[in-house]
Amino acid sequence: MSANRTAAPMVIVGAGHAGVQVASSLRERGFADPIVLIDAQARTPYQRPPLSKEYLNGAAPDPAPLRHRQFYDSNNIQLRPVQATRIDPHARIVGLDSGEQLEYRYLVLATGAGNRVLDVPGADAPRVRYLRTLDDARALRENLATATDIVVIGAGFIGLEAAAAARKSGCRVRVVDTADRVMARAVSPATSSRMMRVHSREGVIFHLGRSVRELLGTGPLKVRLDDGTTLPADLVIVGVGVTPATQLAQDAGLTIENGVSVNEFLQTSDPDIFAIGDCASFPDPRATTRTRLESVQNAVDQGKFVAGHILGDRAAYHALPWFWTHQYSTKLQIAGHLSRSDESLQLGEPEAFSILHFQAGSLVAVESFNRPGDHVAARRILAGAEAPTSAQARADGFSLKLYAQSMIAGGRPETQYQSAGSAPRIDADGVQAR
Ligand SMILES: Cc1cc2nc3c(=O)[nH]c(=O)nc-3n(C[C@H](O)[C@H](O)[C@H](O)COP(=O)(O)OP(=O)(O)OC[C@H]3O[C@@H](n4cnc5c(N)ncnc54)[C@H](O)[C@@H]3O)c2cc1C
DSSP states (O other): OOHHHHHSOEEEEOOSHHHHHHHHHHHHTTOOSOEEEEOSSOSOOBOSGGGGTGGGGTOSOSOOBSSOHHHHHHTTEEEEOOOEEEEETTTTEEEETTSOEEEOSSEEEOOOEEEOOOOSTTTTOTTEEOOSSHHHHHHHHHHHHHOSEEEEEOOSHHHHHHHHHHHHTTOEEEEEESSSSTTTTTSOHHHHHHHHHHHHHTTOEEEETOOEEEEEOSSSEEEEETTSOEEEESEEEEOOOEEEOOHHHHHTTOOBSSSEEOOTTSBOSSTTEEEOGGGEEBOOTTSSSOBOOOSHHHHHHHHHHHHHHHTTOOOOOOOOOEEEEEETTEEEEEEEOGGGOSEEEEEEOSSSEEEEEEETTEEEEEEEESOHHHHHHHHHHHHSSOOOBHHHHTSTTOOHHHHHHHHHTTOOGGGGSOOOOSOOEEOTTSOEEO
């Protein structure tokens, strides 16, 4: 490698949860070379999760910065409000919209994702809102304060969190989704029906298995569905998923496969260019297919991993996925991969419980409702080598917390529970209950 290349900085494109984490972890671990962190947004990078939760009700100040401004200066991280427009992997250069060309030693793409746009006639009306940035959330919060009838298109996490905020603001809320259950991509059918019940109890009306045909009008809108139903809306909130921001990588000739494709070390098809966070798809040893995740955990863990890899760590990426959402007074936390579940068991009380998911009798995922202790224990258990079997979990006295504690103490958890004799009950959601 030439002396010139050694002096070139580490360049990170995208200062969201992933990009900021790489820069922070590199400095925390003693990386001394220059770091340039660029982002098209001019703001100090901030937390995104509050934008669809407490912030929307006007109950919270602007979300906290990921790191205070001073952190970047005192750690010699050059945070630059510019857009990357081009990568030349052969010359090892990133072109910026300022006209500047930035040479790099390593390049990290942490470009995130953009909202998928509703593609029906009338969808460009002014009272149709999306939610990704602080500016989006500010505009939506202002609209919510005066709106009466809201239609939320998309019953995923963002759509349902926005629906909960709209109900708290006193609006009438209708939710439309083409899927026949809520949060269908990310949670089990039992959790879908539970969360739907929570919303229905709060007065939200669902139109599931329905698609939007057109939006009529400009002021008060009418949302026409495929069955002919027309829903009144003085505000429409669209949460129909995201598209990974892959254009830069694609133009540079890097492999794209539902995101920028990376290997087990999070390297793209050019080994000196990494891709992490929402924009990247990776070979996840815990899943059956290549995975792309949209979560803070994934962005942060991948950021830490790339910093370590650049500093000489050689293990493959193997982090446990986890996620949370907060709707009304329900906190749902998920650990592990639900796609592998072929058997479920519910533990706990009616308003605070966990659903344990097993594959071939071994624990692979846990969904916890208002049971943060279970969630923490589940993460510890699933990240370790000795997940309990479904037979162990059905034994009298089994608890995730006790199991996790016994793992830490170095005991053999399986000797501490006796097998339950009776067959488990099945609750209303089709989940076996204890
Ligand atoms: C409203 C909302 C609520 C959420 N709530 C939760 C939650 O409760 N729990 C959870 O786990 N996850 C949540 N998420 C998801 C989570 O925020 C994302 O998964 C996470 O932000 C991904 O981090 P990232 O760094 O990959 O991408 P981002 O945070 O999206 O950052 C990407 C950055 O790259 C910049 N960029 C892109 N292209 C360029 C370019 N060419 N040049 C310069 N800069 C560029 C963008 O401006 C952006 O700032 C939420 C997301 C949203 C939008």
